[in-house]
Amino acid sequence: MKELILNEKELIKRCIEHDRHAQEFLFNQHYKNLYVIAMRYLSDHHDAEDAIIQSFVRIFKSLNSFTHTGQGSLGKWIRTILINESIRLLKKRNLIQFNEDVRYLEIRHTDPNGLQQMQASDIIRMIEQLPTGYRTVFNLFVIEGYSHKEIAGMLNISENTSKTQLKKARHQLMNKINEERAYGTN
Amino acid sequence: MKKGLMEPIDIDKIIKDKIEKNNEVHQHDMDAARPFIWSAIQNQLTRKKGVTWYHLAAAVLLLLITFTIVLYRVQRGHRSELHQLSEKIDRLESNYLAQAELAQNKDVQIDQLKKELKHVDQQFTHLNDIKQEDHHPIIIYRTDTVFIKQTEYLAVAQDTSTSKETDMAELTEPDQKSEVAQLPEKKVDDIIFPGNSTQEKHTESIKFRFGSFAATKN
Numbered sequence: 001m002k003e004l005i006l007n008e009k010e011l012i013k014r015c016i017e018h019d020r021h022a023q024e025f026l027f028n029q030h031y032k033n034l035y036v037i038a039m040r041y042l043s044d045h046h047d048a049e050d051a052i053i054q055s056f057v058r059i060f061k062s063l064n065s066f067t068h069t070g071q072g073s074l075g076k077w078i079r080t081i082l083i084n085e086s087i088r089l090l091k092k093r094n095l096i097q098f099n100e101d102v103r104y105l106e107i108r109h110t111d112p113n114g115l116q117q118m119q120a121s122d123i124i125r126m127i128e129q130l131p132t133g134y135r136t137v138f139n140l141f142v143i144e145g146y147s148h149k150e151i152a153g154m155l156n157i158s159e160n161t162s163k164t165q166l167k168k169a170r171h172q173l174m175n176k177i178n179e180e181r182a183y184g185t186n
Numbered sequence: 187m188k189k190g191l192m193e194p195i196d197i198d199k200i201i202k203d204k205i206e207k208n209n210e211v212h213q214h215d216m217d218a219a220r221p222f223i224w225s226a227i228q229n230q231l232t233r234k235k236g237v238t239w240y241h242l243a244a245a246v247l248l249l250l251i252t253f254t255i256v257l258y259r260v261q262r263g264h265r266s267e268l269h270q271l272s273e274k275i276d277r278l279e280s281n282y283l284a285q286a287e288l289a290q291n292k293d294v295q296i297d298q299l300k301k302e303l304k305h306v307d308q309q310f311t312h313l314n315d316i317k318q319e320d321h322h323p324i325i326i327y328r329t330d331t332v333f334i335k336q337t338e339y340l341a342v343a344q345d346t347s348t349s350k351e352t353d354m355a356e357l358t359e360p361d362q363k364s365e366v367a368q369l370p371e372k373k374v375d376d377i378i379f380p381g382n383s384t385q386e387k388h389t390e391s392i393k394f395r396f397g398s399f400a401a402t403k404n
Contacts (some may be wrong), residue, residue, distance in 0.1 A: 020228075027224055027285065032216060045215050045219065049222070049223055049226075053227055056223075057231060060227075089391075120204040120207060121213070123201055123205065140203060141204060142198040143201075170194055170198075
């Protein structure tokens with residue numbers, strides 16, 4: 001019978017000792033969240049699965065090097081590993097392309113209520129439909145909270161490119177939301 | 187905030203809030219993929235890693251180091267062996283020289299001894315000649331002699347080469363007269379006569395040999 005491991009430190013210790021049950025417990029604890037994140041970056045189920053597999057293998061192998069700094073620190077560490085793995089996969093498959101064109105970046109007639117009323121799943125799907133460059137920078141900046149400097153370092157691009165990509169992502173996303181809203185009201 | 191317009195930061199905030207609260211997107215797909223993903227993770231964790239380039243490089247390096255150590259040791263062994271051999275050769279060479287010197291000395295000694303031997307040999311030859319000249323073999327015949335007055339021994343000196351034949355002839359065919367006549371007279375001065383002091387040390391003309399004595403007895 002599977003027991004519930006509530007203590008993160010105990011869980012880490014048992015995972016390091018190659019306790020299969022503890023490893024499975026850790027996997028189940030973070031699987032859903034990681035799947036959604038991987039999908040946001042990769043927008044492909046197979047790629048997301050690959051990223052999750054590689055991330056968990058790396059997590060279990062390098063758990064002994066992890067320093068526990070409080071409840072939730074393990075989740076943050078796992079999330080960072082998955083994001084890095086997703087970016088690595090994108091780079092490997094040469095999927096990230098950055099468009100430097102900054103025309104048509106004005107977001108007009110954005111209704112705050114319209115955005116609030118949108119379903120989360122719809123917004124997630126819209127983000128997933130963004131071009132890879134836009135989507136990656138948007139995810140890193142808006143969801144993960146990285147600065148443009150950090151994003152530039154992670155993606156080997158300039159800070160301006162990161163900013164442009166973010167603006168374009170925002171513009172495209174809002175326009176899509178507006179279109180969706182307009183289509184819905186009509 | 188103007189009516190109908192939103193600041194980008196507000197848009198970001200709303201989107202972030204909405205996304206973080208929702209985990210239900212792709213629910214069906216993620217549930218379907220879960221067993222596959224978990225088994226794949228387990229497989230990768232339990233799978234033994236193949237030989238990578240750095241393993242190979244380390245192996246080659248280890249081999250190289252081992253080979254170098256072995257080669258160095260063998261060379262060192264050979265060098266010490268050669269050193270020992272050269273020492274032995276030096277020792278043998280010095281020994282040989284000493285032996286050669288000794289042999290030369292012995293040769294000289296042998297030469298000297300040969301010379302001495304030759305000298306001694308010459309001396310002995312000379313002495314032998316002298317001895318041969320001085321001493322002829324003396325054969326003493328015992329003869330029973332019947333004396334009229336007293337018994338007397340007669341010593342006869344005779345040459346060995348001729349005496350044998352004549353003796354045999356004499357013994358087989360005793361001829362009293364001729365025998366007596368043939369026998370050379372010998373002085374008895376140098377013959378020791380045992381016992382009888384009254385014996386005459388003069389040559390006697392009347393002598394009878396054993397054969398003749400036997401004949402007369404019969």
